[in-house]
Amino acid sequence: MPDPIYDSPHYTLYGSPISYFTGKVRAYLDWKQLPYREVLASAEVYKEVILPRVGFAVIPVVTSDRGETLQDSTDIIDALEARQGGPAVVPATGVQRLAAALLELYGDEWLVIPAMHYRWHHNREWAMRAFGELSMPHATPEEQLAIGTKRAGPFAQAAVLLGAATPAMQQAVERSYEALLAELDAHFSQLPYALGTRPSTADFGLYGPLYAHQYRDPASGALMRRLAPNVARWVQRLETQTAPLAGDFLPGDEIAPTLLPVLRRQMREQMPVLADSARHLEAWLASHPGERIPRAIGSHRFVLEGEEGERIVRPYSLWMMQRARDVYVSLSGSERVRANAWLDSIGGQAFRDYQGPPRLVRSGLSVALA
Template sequence: MSFDPNRPTILYAAPLSLFSGKARAYLRWRGVAFEERLATKEVYKEIIVPRLGYAMIPVIETPEGETIQDTTEIIDHFEALAAGPSVFPEGPRQRLAAHLLELYGDEWLLLPAMHYRWRHNRDFAYREFGSTAAPDASPEEQVEIGKKAATRFEGVVPMLGATPEMAPAIEASYEALLGELEAHFSVNDYCLGGRPSVGDYGLIGPLYAHLYRDPASGEIMKRLAPSVAAWVERMHEPPQPESGDFLAGDEVPETLLPVLRRMMTEQGPCLRELCGAVAAFKGGSPDADIPRALGMQPFTLDAPGVKEATGKRLIFPNGQWLLQRATDWLGSLDGSERASADVFLKQIGGDFVTPELVEAPVRRENFRLVWA
């Protein structure tokens, strides 16, 4: 893909930010000429909040002056401009798997990511928050600034389900996932072969910024799953832009199926309840703005050896927006392609994923969810 280096895209981001890592990895693979600017306190005040109406990174400013905030929309934007290979597979099974994995990484793996950061990497996180907010302050000042800046992130951790009581289950589930990913990435460069898909970019957010880059969790990954660590490094520093191919014949590797089955076992029941909660909210308040969360829901982790693996977490409507990418794709298929996709979903325990699952569709407009 060709971009004018004299008119670079600007990425407002931070090294410790989960979704900044997703955006950065994609822009590098796509070969976008971009300039990364640290999201300091001043940048939030003068640029990000005035444009979005709230404080969130990453934010993209295109050479044409367009502002894009969500990483999924960032990828969609540049994919629409690209003439080269796409991160969206064309086969029905591979495309469905890619959308599901993006949903899994973006929404569900927030749980281990936030758990490990705030249980095992807290002091490191304070320093990182401080150096991001005030890069010119002394190390001692940065720690104090970081503690204040991190307050809103720490406060939401229990609401994501990462409570002290759930710690053994979260760690057992995550280590089991690492084992499944290790088996896959020991024989595959990416999720679906030799080219990263949008599913890889969903996974890279939590697996890079929190679970690889944070020192304590990074040590765990490198020790238990060195092939996963190598994939993270390959994703973050692509060997060559726009390179590689997906597996032929719309193949979803057998080694990837345990990961998708884990997703359906853990996240699947929450997705069903999420869609019901969104529909119920619209039915009761059809003219109200869609809130960022709709109460709490129970969830259960597939945590080997742990007796108590059930907790509660917030219900995020944004998860339905990501789910709709899979259900919309499924709904666009017919004939043998739809039959192939349906067989694949049954293989992974996801046959409940149908277009009919989404009763009250949503979309994004002006940086917020609205009714479709």
């Protein structure tokens, strides 16, 4: 029987409540009212489904009853959006489309720093237990803590690898995150979603870190509710989806002025890192001809809130940047003129001037040359 809303395949989402990118995809599936069931990615599910279908251990993974397997939250949303019809989560007009791509890049590839910092430096034991529960749902709490501590190991290191390494930098991460919360709180006190009364890929991108880590992890959730109750309400709106398939983006390709401080922060914090990452990748390619590009290619210095630190260089982030640049480059005529003026208003010169590495395609959790 056809689905009441779409003649749609039925989907299975393999993921977890504590996973960043599962949250992003789940919020999309829920708002879009797609028929799906969610299966917890236990150790058994990794072995029986994810590894055989994907080839490496990752969530989220979406499969359909037509035999497809989709991996990577950005590609999953793109693929489903292209086939499902219904109200679009990617705006049709230039500046809003650009803002959505930028905020998805920001949520996916930059807010991972505070997300990992708060999870592993403020919610550590809770998170270890949660990893254990997920991996072995039927084991005792002690067994779960033991297995969780083991499984969470690589994730627990991520906060440091991504930059939140020294006490001074951890304080900088917290200053930046708390200021972001204040900016988002002001925005969501005026508008239910990033670009209007309908969620977009901007919201789903931001929801990744702001749901699983910063809202659900107990100490982080308490901080969010205290400092930014309107952000917590936006999380709850996306979590419970009281009005799926409703609403619209602001008319006239407008971006609410309350969103601009968030984008200015992104331009200030993330753009220099992406520009420098592009130079690193070019140098790496020159010295490793024909080699597969790994997930991290060394490390580089970066600055946050006036503090200087060190973080790994992740080529994958440059693929997300390329997507945002593709939106910009596709704009012509008056849309390009408006986009340039808008980028100038958010300090986006580095985005306009960005010189990427050779064209990239996504390859699992890294990239390859196109």
